Amino acid sequence: MAEKRLRIALAGNTNVGKSVIFNYLTGLHQHIGNWPGKTVEKAEGTLHFKGYTIDIIDLPGIYSLSTYSIEEQISREYITVEKPDVVINVVDASVLERNLYFTLQLMGLNVPLVLALNQVDMAKKKGIEIDVEKLEKLLGIPVVPTVAIKGIGIFKLLERAVEIAEKRETPKMVVKFGKEVEDGIAKLVKMLEGVHCRYPPRYVAIRLLEGDEELEKEIERLNPEVVATAKKISKELEELHGHSCSTVIMAERYEIAGRIAREVQKLSSSTKPRLEERLHNLTTHKIAGYVIMILSLLAIFYSIFTAGGYLSEFLNELFYITEPLFYELFGTGAIGNLMWSVMEGVIAGITIALPYIVPFYIVLYFLEDSGYLSRIAFLMGNIMHKIGLHGKAIIPLILGYGCNVPACLGCRIMETERERLLAVFVTTLVPCAARTVIILGLVGKYLGIEYALALYIFNLAIIFALGRLAFKVLPGEPTALIMEMHDYRWPHLKTVLKQTWFRLLEFIKIAFPLIILGSFTIKLIEVFGLLEPIALALSPVTVTWLGLPLITGIALIFGVLRKELTLIMLATLFGTTNFAEVPGFGPIQMIVFTIVTMFYIPCISTIAALIKEIGWKKALIITIFEILFAITIGGIAYRILIQIFALGH
Amino acid sequence: MGKRTIPLTALKAGETATVVSIDAVFCKGCGKRWGFEKRLMDMGLTPGTKVTVVKSAPFHGPVEILVRGSRLALGRGIADRILVEVED
Numbered sequence: 001m002a003e004k005r006l007r008i009a010l011a012g013n014t015n016v017g018k019s020v021i022f023n024y025l026t027g028l029h030q031h032i033g034n035w036p037g038k039t040v041e042k043a044e045g046t047l048h049f050k051g052y053t054i055d056i057i058d059l060p061g062i063y064s065l066s067t068y069s070i071e072e073q074i075s076r077e078y079i080t081v082e083k084p085d086v087v088i089n090v091v092d093a094s095v096l097e098r099n100l101y102f103t104l105q106l107m108g109l110n111v112p113l114v115l116a117l118n119q120v121d122m123a124k125k126k127g128i129e130i131d132v133e134k135l136e137k138l139l140g141i142p143v144v145p146t147v148a149i150k151g152i153g154i155f156k157l158l159e160r161a162v163e164i165a166e167k168r169e170t171p172k173m174v175v176k177f178g179k180e181v182e183d184g185i186a187k188l189v190k191m192l193e194g195v196h197c198r199y200p201p202r203y204v205a206i207r208l209l210e211g212d213e214e215l216e217k218e219i220e221r222l223n224p225e226v227v228a229t230a231k232k233i234s235k236e237l238e239e240l241h242g243h244s245c246s247t248v249i250m251a252e253r254y255e256i257a258g259r260i261a262r263e264v265q266k267l268s269s270s271t272k273p274r275l276e277e278r279l280h281n282l283t284t285h286k287i288a289g290y291v292i293m294i295l296s297l298l299a300i301f302y303s304i305f306t307a308g309g310y311l312s313e314f315l316n317e318l319f320y321i322t323e324p325l326f327y328e329l330f331g332t333g334a335i336g337n338l339m340w341s342v343m344e345g346v347i348a349g350i351t352i353a354l355p356y357i358v359p360f361y362i363v364l365y366f367l368e369d370s371g372y373l374s375r376i377a378f379l380m381g382n383i384m385h386k387i388g389l390h391g392k393a394i395i396p397l398i399l400g401y402g403c404n405v406p407a408c409l410g411c412r413i414m415e416t417e418r419e420r421l422l423a424v425f426v427t428t429l430v431p432c433a434a435r436t437v438i439i440l441g442l443v444g445k446y447l448g449i450e451y452a453l454a455l456y457i458f459n460l461a462i463i464f465a466l467g468r469l470a471f472k473v474l475p476g477e478p479t480a481l482i483m484e485m486h487d488y489r490w491p492h493l494k495t496v497l498k499q500t501w502f503r504l505l506e507f508i509k510i511a512f513p514l515i516i517l518g519s520f521t522i523k524l525i526e527v528f529g530l531l532e533p534i535a536l537a538l539s540p541v542t543v544t545w546l547g548l549p550l551i552t553g554i555a556l557i558f559g560v561l562r563k564e565l566t567l568i569m570l571a572t573l574f575g576t577t578n579f580a581e582v583p584g585f586g587p588i589q590m591i592v593f594t595i596v597t598m599f600y601i602p603c604i605s606t607i608a609a610l611i612k613e614i615g616w617k618k619a620l621i622i623t624i625f626e627i628l629f630a631i632t633i634g635g636i637a638y639r640i641l642i643q644i645f646a647l648g649h
Numbered sequence: 650m651g652k653r654t655i656p657l658t659a660l661k662a663g664e665t666a667t668v669v670s671i672d673a674v675f676c677k678g679c680g681k682r683w684g685f686e687k688r689l690m691d692m693g694l695t696p697g698t699k700v701t702v703v704k705s706a707p708f709h710g711p712v713e714i715l716v717r718g719s720r721l722a723l724g725r726g727i728a729d730r731i732l733v734e735v736e737d
Contacts, residue, residue, distance in 0.1 A: 250690045254717070
């Protein structure tokens, strides 16, 4: 007997509890990756239900199918090309009107559809009661009320979804616009007869009138006359209504959504403001809001790095116990050395990045799901905008001072690809804890804390300048804050933990091969005695341009693995930890060396995080740019410092 | 009673007005418009919709509004381009 398989897609606005439902349905049988060729996250999972093996895919959270963003394009492509057996549209019962606007668009795609009316408990608390039967009748599709975080209604939802999938029942209701628009649609639908397109004709007609450029290109190839007629009709409609045709259609669609919402919901206004409301007012207050924000950020930073620090130390000690065992196994010769260095790379990967990534992910999802992240973005909107960043970028930016790896991974919260690229780029410039070790351990210790502080300020200036520059040169529409601040709610702990776990796995898959390869290569170079020839080959840059001692080239190579290794290697190579007595390594060299380390390359784990978030091509460009930038600025600093120190004497 | 069309940012905290249009002209003559216009309308800010300004973040920060039962934060630059009608 053939296995019975079904495919279900979850679609809906952001923050409606889609991922909670997804996690509830799939449990630990899920896989997080990226959509092919895109850096948009793809979450898939499987479950067994009534003899079916069901594949579930969680589509990105979107507000529309207008293909304005990649997420919207991906969702439309998936629904129309892959044709899932049924789409579950998750909607937030407390913001029904806007959610139904999306539902109406989904209905146009002629795909079997079930509505999950989620968070009915929160809507009730807000004084909104929804007549489910009436909504079902008006929409002509099954509606199942759910409270996903408590698992209420999920079984029924699945039952109805399977039922609809078996019957292959597409929505019967046709969303009717005003007469003028309908006349235009009818004309286009007639012209589309016989045109073979993967979308339903009525959908194509509406989208063409809305000026969908993607679709225009596609139809142009099949029948250019249709596109021309659509343009003509939309021009006529524009003259008639005084608004662009797309505006007219969107407004009418919203009117329909609004009418349905008003018909099915019963509102009762509560007299005293709800707790969520008061919390919102407090956390966005012009004074209290900032105080709470700063305290929260400090608490987050502190807790992540203390928790991570302990975990890191513990794991480190645990792993180094295996060292003698290793040499016993592989001998103390070249092979043993090589194997151990690979092992060291793995240990570095586990002990440096992972202990911070785990608490960071948990905190990040907590902030995002609860709704506090959007309040922080609201408060920081203007300041972050000055560097060309979205207000939300404050979180990765601050966390970057601890470790760039989770910070880069955290840039996932940005809404557009452009914003994400800008945020990861700026984040990699932030001096992480390892770089702080160098700044304080070298410049701070031998030149004084004021010099270290000056370097931090210099770094901030560079971040600001490069951020603005990237903002100007990057193509695409500049960051525009249009963000929903949904009601505060208690995050679903299980979902947060699962999200953390599966994203961690995804990172490990990218990072570990890279770390192992990196450690292996550098060890090979060392074993074959190639360190000095390479240092010599680098001397035009290190010695001539940067004015540093020859062997710093070796230290910089090791720094790729982990930044603090530059300082450790320096001590090994100089044969002393008192850098003040090293000839040819004076204050100028210390500052130049620190500046170069601060900027020259994201460490190998950060590169892995970059690859995960923005793809390897852009990761490579950023890496190369930062190497060149560090060398350039280091050389300039060297020449300026010579002048300054000459004046001083 | 007269009606005035003003940018959304000219509303005081707590005031309600009706959306008239979004000025998203990219460049005069070329007919291109910024993409944020569609995003705003997808979020419910279509002409004729009632919108209430709740408050603005300090330092010329984003504007908090209520529209169609949802709470949105809009960058000031964008809010400036949303034209609304108020009755005097």
